[in-house]
Amino acid sequence: MKLELIEAFLATVTHGSIRAAAKHLGQSQPGMSKKVRQLEEALGVSLVKRSARGVDLTQYGEAFARRARIIVNETQRAVSEVAQLRGEREGVVRMMLAPASSVDWVARAVRLFQRDCPGVRLDIYEGMQEQAVERLRAGSLDFAVSPLWQALPDSEFQVETLQSMRMAIVTRRDGRYRHCRHLTELTAAPWLHVGAGTHVSPLMVDLFRHFGLNAPPPQMESYSLTSTLAFLLDSDAVTLLPAKFGRQPLYADVLTELPIAEPLPTQNLYLVQRRESPLTPVSGILAGHIRRVAASLTD
Known part of the structure; x- marks a missing residue:
C-alpha cells in the first residue's frame, strides 16, 4: 500500500x-x-x-x-530521525504544554533548545491530559508536559516526573473572595475548573472530600490559559492553580493567593510520551533541557 x-x-x-x-x-x-x-x-x-x-x-x-x-x-518522524542521525539538526518538534504548570521554566528551556538546534522548528500546543493523550495516540506530538488526573496505561505511555508543585487557590487581587481563609467560605464561590476533562476536577473533589465537604460545581471549565486569565480578571471567580503561577511577574500584580488555613495538595508535573514512538534526536535534546531546567527550580 x-x-x-x-x-x-x-x-x-x-x-x-x-x-x-x-x-x-x-x-x-x-x-x-x-x-x-x-x-x-x-x-x-x-x-x-x-x-x-x-x-x-x-x-x-x-x-x-x-x-x-x-x-x-511516524513516517515523517522516521525520515527526520534518519536525517538527524546523519548529523543534520532539522525537522520539527511538537510538544503540548500545560501552560500554568510550565510558566516558570518553559522559556528558558526553549532558549537552550534554539541555541543547540537553530534549524529545527518547534510547535507548541496548549492543553492538558485529555488533549495530550488524544494527540499522542494519533502520533501528532513528540511528547507532552502536563499534570495527570488519572494514571495512564504503562503499556502505552512512558511517564516521567518533572516537578512536584504546591497548589494554591487564586482569584483576582481585588476579588470578593480574596480574604477567605477556609474552604467552607468557598463552597458557593464561582469556581473555574482548569482542564480536568471532567465536569469536576478530581483534584478539587479530593481536596474538599478530605475536609468533609462536597466539591463545588464549576461555573466554567477552561483548557486555555488565555480564557482562564480573562475569566479570573473579569469576575470574582476562584480557581486551583500551581502556586508558582500567581508569583510570576506578569500576574503577581493582578492575581492573589487566598490565605487558606487548610493544607492544600501538591500536584506532580510529568513528561509523557508514547512507548512505541521513541523521541527523535532533536526532540530528545528538548526533553533533556526541560528535565534539567525543571529540576533546577524549587517551588
Missing part, C-alpha cells in the same frame, strides 16, 4: 472534499479521486461517502483514519 494513497485519503478527510484536498496538495481533482478509490480497492471497503457537500467517513473510514494518521506521522 503506497503512502501517497494514505496521504490523499487523509487530506480528503481533513479538508472535507476531494476538490479541497486536491487544491491543498496541488494535484488534479481526478487524480486525487483516483488515489482514494485505489486505496478503497486495496482495502476492499468504502472509506468515504461522496455527496455534493463533500465527503463523510464510513465506519471503515473512521477506523482507518485513526491508524492512518499514526502511519503518516
